[in-house]
Amino acid sequence: TRLYGWLHDYQITVFESTPALIVPFMDHIESQGLDISSLRLLITSSDSCSVRDYRRLQERFGSQVRIINAYGVTEAAIDSSFYDEPLAKLPAVGSVPIGKAWLNARFYIVDAHLNPVPVGVAGELCIGGPGVARGYLNRQELTSEKFVVNPYIAGERLYRTGDLARWMADGNVDFIGRIDHQVKIRGYRIELGEIETVMLRFADVKQAVVIDLADEQGNKYLAGYAVCAEELDLSALQTYLQQSLPSHMVPSRLMALATMPLTPNGKLNRKALPVPEESVFAGxxxxxxxxxxxxxxxxxxxxxxxxxxxxxxxxxxxxxxxxxxxxxxxxxx
Known part of the structure; x- marks a missing residue:
């Protein structure tokens, strides 16, 4: 209510925040029939936005407000790309693409040796252009690791985001997740974001997160968490994942949550996810x-x-x- 009061009293025209804040806020706007006539641009950013939530925003408010999805990092002047495509081009499930590089940014998706990867192949997203920062103050070692010489443009730096992404056929970029969210279990290297995308295809799953945990013996396993509109049938979800994923990518334990834990700035807090109990062990x-x-x-x-x-x-x-x-x-x- 206070947030709406500021938006209304100051006739705010551009509103940018995390999907975790924007989605319930716009639900409140709709349920109360509140006036948002001053608003011209609504930007979801700073965390992944599910296709489900983005589609609902567009269908309910797209005729009144321009809605786009943004991606960016502080080290490259915050917003570096925008996804602003017709609703018909939106993927069926998963997360909304992060779009195309904007103005003072250039995107490169590369392998570990900074070689470009083909369309559809996952690699590290690097950002070039005049918006890239000089480095971290008094942290030379970290600066050398993250800010590297651009092998494609003389005299320019690249910022290695640590984010995993891939080029889409239409030139947009699909964000997969953090490279440090890659895990190795039983000899297999696994992209947790790929499992989450499959989980989002199941029934009414609204949000999905997969992490790796260790049991009492220190053995790693995958744990999956889902927020669902209705009561979630964990057994049916497990069966679906077994049919849709290689066996080594199927979470060993599944847990239904009412909401995902968030950090104070509205991003997913993976460290606050509970350890699944034995009663929800997939089996x-x-x-x-x-x-x-x-x-x-x-x-x-x-x-x-x-x-x-x-x-x-x-x-x-x-x-x-x-x-x-x-x-x-x-x-x-």
């Missing part, structure tokens, strides 16, 4: 071991996999098993 319906052999196997699986209970229909690999853990089971048997 088959629990059927207790019946015979002495089954009970012995269950005890060994529990010890090796770091889980509190194992049923006779549980899948070893869905519970976090791999070839190394299989050898541990064999030796204990």
């Amino acid at each position: 088959a319906d629990y059927v207790a071991p019946r015979t002495t052999v089954e009970q012995t196997l269950a005890i060994i699986w529990q010890a090796v996999l770091g889980v509190r209970s194992v049923g006779i229909w549980d899948n070893f690999f869905e519970l976090g098993g791999d070839s190394i853990k299989a050898l541990q089971v064999s030796s204990r048997l």
